[in-house]
Amino acid sequence: MKSGKFWAWVVFALGAAYFFIPLIATVEFSMRMRRGEYSFDAYKVVLGDARFQATFGYSVLAAVFTIILGVLIVVPAAYWIRLRLPQLRPIVEFITLLPLVIPAIVIVFGYIRMYGSNSPLPFLATDTGTNALLVIGYATLALPYMYRAVDTGLRTIDVRTLTEAAQILGAGWGTIITRVILPNVLIAVLSGAFLTFAIVIGEFTMASLLNRPAFGPYLQNIGANRAYEPAALAIIAFAITWGCMSLIQILSRFAPRSANRPN
Amino acid sequence: MRLPTQWLGVAPFFIFAIMFLILPTLYLMLGAFQNDAGEFTFENIAALAQPSIVAAYWISIKVSLASSLIGAFAGLAIAIAIVRGGLPEWIRSATLTFSGVASNFAGVPLAFAFIATLGRLGLATVILNTLFGLNIYAHGFNILSFWGLTLTYVYFQIPLMVVIIVPAIDGLKKEWGEAAATLGATMAQYWRMVVIPVIWPSFLGTVILLFANAFGAIATAYALTGSSLNIVPILLYAQIRGDVLHNAHLGYAIAFGMIFITGLANVFYIWFRTRSERWLK
Numbered sequence: 001m002k003s004g005k006f007w008a009w010v011v012f013a014l015g016a017a018y019f020f021i022p023l024i025a026t027v028e029f030s031m032r033m034r035r036g037e038y039s040f041d042a043y044k045v046v047l048g049d050a051r052f053q054a055t056f057g058y059s060v061l062a063a064v065f066t067i068i069l070g071v072l073i074v075v076p077a078a079y080w081i082r083l084r085l086p087q088l089r090p091i092v093e094f095i096t097l098l099p100l101v102i103p104a105i106v107i108v109f110g111y112i113r114m115y116g117s118n119s120p121l122p123f124l125a126t127d128t129g130t131n132a133l134l135v136i137g138y139a140t141l142a143l144p145y146m147y148r149a150v151d152t153g154l155r156t157i158d159v160r161t162l163t164e165a166a167q168i169l170g171a172g173w174g175t176i177i178t179r180v181i182l183p184n185v186l187i188a189v190l191s192g193a194f195l196t197f198a199i200v201i202g203e204f205t206m207a208s209l210l211n212r213p214a215f216g217p218y219l220q221n222i223g224a225n226r227a228y229e230p231a232a233l234a235i236i237a238f239a240i241t242w243g244c245m246s247l248i249q250i251l252s253r254f255a256p257r258s259a260n261r262p263n
Numbered sequence: 264m265r266l267p268t269q270w271l272g273v274a275p276f277f278i279f280a281i282m283f284l285i286l287p288t289l290y291l292m293l294g295a296f297q298n299d300a301g302e303f304t305f306e307n308i309a310a311l312a313q314p315s316i317v318a319a320y321w322i323s324i325k326v327s328l329a330s331s332l333i334g335a336f337a338g339l340a341i342a343i344a345i346v347r348g349g350l351p352e353w354i355r356s357a358t359l360t361f362s363g364v365a366s367n368f369a370g371v372p373l374a375f376a377f378i379a380t381l382g383r384l385g386l387a388t389v390i391l392n393t394l395f396g397l398n399i400y401a402h403g404f405n406i407l408s409f410w411g412l413t414l415t416y417v418y419f420q421i422p423l424m425v426v427i428i429v430p431a432i433d434g435l436k437k438e439w440g441e442a443a444a445t446l447g448a449t450m451a452q453y454w455r456m457v458v459i460p461v462i463w464p465s466f467l468g469t470v471i472l473l474f475a476n477a478f479g480a481i482a483t484a485y486a487l488t489g490s491s492l493n494i495v496p497i498l499l500y501a502q503i504r505g506d507v508l509h510n511a512h513l514g515y516a517i518a519f520g521m522i523f524i525t526g527l528a529n530v531f532y533i534w535f536r537t538r539s540e541r542w543l544k
Contacts, residue, residue, distance in 0.1 A: 005348060005350075007346075009344075010342065011340045012348070015421070019418070021380060022376045022379070023417065025387055026376040048363065073279050076276070080271075081273065084269060087481070099284065101477075103478065103481075105479065106499075106521055107287060108503075109291060109502075110287025111287055118351065129361050136279075140283055178343070202372060203502070204371055209504070216371060219370075219486070220485065230377055230379075233375060238368055241368050
């Protein structure tokens, strides 16, 4: 077992080196803007850039709408399948896995051809429509993660008993979903939401092909034209991803342990 | 309960999935088999055989295969090390947290990080050159190449493998190892006859997920190499932006080819899994 432990350390050290060297290199590179000394100039330039603020704001807004749309689609469906239509589960699970099989670029290509200005549903004819289509596209990308998060959350509560109790007390379906089910799976929904945020915030393919002024295309543009700012942006993006994942971990501590009692 | 309300809860989900996931994809699939007049044809699919497109598919498959296999085996090694290697508990939780972050750290920023590391002026390039006198660029390495892209993709492939496979390794009961030892099995036999059959389906499934993950990725490659490395998603991107192939239906055919390959990978996965499940019984 001694040699096993030795090899475990070797594997871990190699992995740590592979993952930390790029981060260290990026931090170092991002601070090289001023000649001869380290400084945070690149960060100042980036954060002070009006286009950074505008595109970042746009992507945050897109992420918020994506999360709302995702919750509206996934929560009722996942709830209803647990409660009434368990026979649909395999189909729904298959559909939620499709975005992992169909590349994002193919999905957005389909949108461009199907919802163009001359089509029956001309999403792309207006700015608002195109923004909506971007949010819709993001919601499909987030679908596998959102569904899994919500479904895991529902597994830990007794959906049937809660629903029947609410019905006995005279609650309608709207009340049951918004005031009974949603609060109980809130932590799971928030986990899905932060993951969605992390995926959407720097997304490039869909935003670029729909010509939206989002953060991803801005990043790409800076990368093609500047030297030190991209490194600073990479660190900022890493920090955002880290923040989202930490929030999920913190939230998971508040999540209820499995409440499914054996009947 | 009457039928309409029965379906009301799942209706938004299905309407959304059909309108924005299934129909757009089907539209492209059908378009791949039609000419400009809307007649059925195999011409677009046949036109995929031109050398530049075949080369794009080939390099995409190579990058996806290399990055998913390297990512899978490295990720498995790390997962085994942190679960079974007797390392301190904090290493396990730190690795899992970091893997969650790194598996989502893809796209344009990841390309920036690797340019800052292994680009011509990158820290690792400079340090290797000044400290060890090893000029990797003189030895034919280039971040804008097959290996450069593969090495970059591995950065999100390994953590994804770790995140998915750790629960599977956790599922290996200690008793199985003890039982095997009691029956006189060597370590190699324990691995060959117990561990590998148990984690094989999740491992294979993850490899295929990693493959699809790399195959459809464009942002990292585009930010890293511009259009100098001709992978399929970049070719399709250029086609959508400016019809570089001068044939709209050829674009559909390329999209069809992409789904065909990721779909085929999944068919293999299902086939392997049913086989291994039957064998496990």
